[in-house]
Amino acid sequence: MGKDCCGDVEIGGSRHWKTGVLETSAGSVDRITSDFSWRDRIGWWRTRCGIGRMTFAVPPGLHALGEPGADSDVFVTANYKMSFDHLRRSLAGRNAWILVLNTQGINVWCAAGKGTFSTDELVARIADSGLAKVVSHSRIILPQLGAVGVDAGEVAAQSGFTVRYGPVRADDIPAYLDSGYKVTGEMRRVRFRTMDRAVLIPVEVLNVGRFILPAMAILFVLAGVSRSGFSASGMRLQGSAALIALAAAWLAGSVLGPLLLPLLPCRMLSLKGALAAVLVLALPALWVLPQLTGRLDLAAYWLAVPAIASFIMMNFTGATPYTSPSGVRLEMKRSVPLQAICGVLAILLWLGQRIANG
Amino acid sequence: MMRYLPGVVTLALDQEECVGCTRCTQVCPHGVFEMADKRAVFVDRDACMECGACAKNCPTDAITVDSGVGCALAMIIGALRGTEPTCECRGGTCD
Numbered sequence: 001m002g003k004d005c006c007g008d009v010e011i012g013g014s015r016h017w018k019t020g021v022l023e024t025s026a027g028s029v030d031r032i033t034s035d036f037s038w039r040d041r042i043g044w045w046r047t048r049c050g051i052g053r054m055t056f057a058v059p060p061g062l063h064a065l066g067e068p069g070a071d072s073d074v075f076v077t078a079n080y081k082m083s084f085d086h087l088r089r090s091l092a093g094r095n096a097w098i099l100v101l102n103t104q105g106i107n108v109w110c111a112a113g114k115g116t117f118s119t120d121e122l123v124a125r126i127a128d129s130g131l132a133k134v135v136s137h138s139r140i141i142l143p144q145l146g147a148v149g150v151d152a153g154e155v156a157a158q159s160g161f162t163v164r165y166g167p168v169r170a171d172d173i174p175a176y177l178d179s180g181y182k183v184t185g186e187m188r189r190v191r192f193r194t195m196d197r198a199v200l201i202p203v204e205v206l207n208v209g210r211f212i213l214p215a216m217a218i219l220f221v222l223a224g225v226s227r228s229g230f231s232a233s234g235m236r237l238q239g240s241a242a243l244i245a246l247a248a249a250w251l252a253g254s255v256l257g258p259l260l261l262p263l264l265p266c267r268m269l270s271l272k273g274a275l276a277a278v279l280v281l282a283l284p285a286l287w288v289l290p291q292l293t294g295r296l297d298l299a300a301y302w303l304a305v306p307a308i309a310s311f312i313m314m315n316f317t318g319a320t321p322y323t324s325p326s327g328v329r330l331e332m333k334r335s336v337p338l339q340a341i342c343g344v345l346a347i348l349l350w351l352g353q354r355i356a357n358g
Numbered sequence: 359m360m361r362y363l364p365g366v367v368t369l370a371l372d373q374e375e376c377v378g379c380t381r382c383t384q385v386c387p388h389g390v391f392e393m394a395d396k397r398a399v400f401v402d403r404d405a406c407m408e409c410g411a412c413a414k415n416c417p418t419d420a421i422t423v424d425s426g427v428g429c430a431l432a433m434i435i436g437a438l439r440g441t442e443p444t445c446e447c448r449g450g451t452c453d
């Protein structure tokens with residue numbers, strides 16, 4: 001996405017979640033609904049598919065949900081629309097204040113890691129919104145994952161507000177409130193279940209596609225090259241083999257790997273990717289590829305496809321909520337040289353096939 | 359939760375400095391800490407993903423950890439540019 005990806009974000013067009021204005025002693029505050037409409041749903045799917053995700057923001061500042069008063073709870077969130085939606089949906093039927101921080105349209109956990117969901121931003125937003133005039137207490141509830149960027153002690157010292165870390169997931173907020181602010185061990189843990197991984201797949205597929213589609217086009221054409229020049233029929237046959245091989249790497253690295261993550265043996269994601277590639281490549285390599293191209297190409301694909309899928313899955317560490325940077329560094333030290341060797345050998349074998357084609 | 363590579367994390371806890379505020383047990387998303395005798399103890403250090411929430415919220419800096427971006431591509435790009443690894447707002451992570 002480049003440099004401009006985290007710059008000023010456009011605040012979402014229609015603001016259909018706004019239902020009016022509430023006058024408070026600190027000025028007027030947007031009233032919002034907890035209803036999740038078809039427009040919200042479409043926005044979510046667009047974002048899941050990588051469309052307009054960087055303009056998926058809500059205005060920072062204080063918002064009123066229901067009929068909040070001086071004693072109502074204050075919930076803090078990011079101005080990423082999906083974070084905001086999760087929170088307001090979980091508060092359906094209740095009265096609460098929602099303080100939205102300016103995280104430049106990034107979700108709570110990532111923004112906390114990047115330093116935009118931060119102590120400074122929270123303290124400034126508390127002051128800016130006049131929160132102390134709106135509520136008579138000094139409690140604010142933060143999503144637990146915001147703790148990566150917020151120092152609760154500093155917030156108390158600078159703003160006078162006491163931070164309570166609520167559950168990781170907004171879905172648990174009703175149970176949290178109904179139990180008198182008790183967070184169970186389960187509510188404190190992040191999850192990475194099949195559905196959590198499945199929703200990441202479209203963006204993974206698109207990200208990888210940006211590199212693999214051009215590679216497919218280039219290899220398809222080059223596959224027709226031989227010692228005697230260029231052969232269109234050679235391109236059609238051997239080029240198709242190249243397309244199938246790259247598609248296998250794509251499928252293994254960005255769909256099968258993430259989906260089967262806990263089922264693939266071994267802990268390194270790069271190895272999981274290579275294994276997923278072997279699973280995907282086995283059928284075409286035994287059946288259709290030998291009919292399309294020669295043995296050198298086949299050998300090249302057996303090396304290249306696991307190496308590419310391994311590289312793709314190694315990068316999936318950035319999307320998982322359980323891999324430590326130290327572990328990723330170790331994994332890279334072990335896997336990148338192997339990926340590189342396989343890659344170079346595959347290129348040599350592949351060029352050898354073009355020469356052997358005669 | 360799935361397990362990642364054991365014995366690699368930089369997380370350290372100085373029990374002498376711990377004042378028993380329990381913040382680390384509240385902010386850790388992987389249940390790394392528990393309280394014992396009014397002090398924090400490791401119960402599952404290898405589950406740590408080095409997010410840094412515990413160290414950030416520890417009032418006496420009894421906890422230290424090198425936290426950062428855990429994405430391989432970010433590390434490669436950082437190494438090539440000679441900068442710190444930075445998250446490029448790729449879909450997955452930034453959800």
